[in-house]
Amino acid sequence: MASFITLWLREQLRLLKPIITHSGLDACRAAQDKLGELGARAAASKTTIEPVPFSDFEAAAVVPSDCAESDRVILYLHGGGYTAGSLSYALGFGSVLAVHCGLPVLCPAYRLAPEHPFPAALEDAARAYECLLSAGLSPENISFVGESAGGGLLFALCLWLKDRGLPLPGRLAALSPWVDLTFSGHSYAENARRDPSLSEESLRYYACAYALDDVRNPLVSPVFGDLEGLPPSQIYAGGDEILRDDAVMLHERLLAAGCVSSLHIEPGLWHAYVLFGVPEARAALHQIRGFLLGNAAAPEGR
DSSP states (O other): OOOEEEHHHHHHHHHHHHHHHHHOHHHHHOOOOOOHHHHHHHHHGEEEEEOOSSSSSSSEEEESSSOOOOOOOOEEOSSSSTTOOHHHHHHHHHHHHHHHHHHHHHEEEEEOOOTSSSTTHHHHHHHHHHHHTTOOOOOGEEEEEETTHHHHHHHHHHHHHHTTTOOSEEEEEEOOOOOOOOOOOOOHHTTTTSSSSHHHHHHHHHHHHHHHOOOOSSTEEEEEEEEOOOOOOEEEEEEEETHHHHHHHHHHHHHHHHHOOEEHHHEETTTGGGGSSSSSHHHHHHHHHHHHHHSOOOOOOO
């Protein structure tokens, strides 16, 4: 049974949903950045923030005070429908990841649509990964983690690297990944009323802003790509979110391609629930830590 804090937070999200859906892009961006600032502030005493210079976008590394391993690192790709998420937001969950996993986290604030549509976000993510390789890190010791659009972006980045014969990272963890911008999942209809935070209306705006009519491009919607040879993946989604079937399709196509993948659908939970401070999120973060450190894979659930 869901905890009191989980039920309370779900209700708050439900009340905010119509406001967020009908707010302008500037307001949504500001609200998302505030959420990130709260996360970074909570972890401030346990982390150090080190700016990492790039010419076209901001980035920073979050280094935990108690670093588990010095030769491993996480590349975190934030969500926001490819239209929201500054460095302030990226550092929010990036800091949470650093503290829970005990690993440094590189947080690129990739360029956003509609000002910078596809492939700007992909190009920036690739440059962030290349920066880690140039620093001497072994590809197998680099993990990609992302939520929502960032969860889709990390798989698009893997396809981009694979097409060019470049080394792939060691592990992938995707939280409510948005990997099918054609909106084919049945959960859009099944969970339309149950989802307390996302609306198809908003997602269709984001998809158009990012990719216009190129939504079947595998570098936009990775479920349409050749997934063979991708690293082991761990995928999480909420049972009540409209993007649930994106996670299910991705998992099934990874398995069909011969990849290692685990899927965990948390009943009654919402989009990117792992980012929220609920008991189910803490349990997921514990599993993610074990997975990224090579100790365990998450139990499969539906």
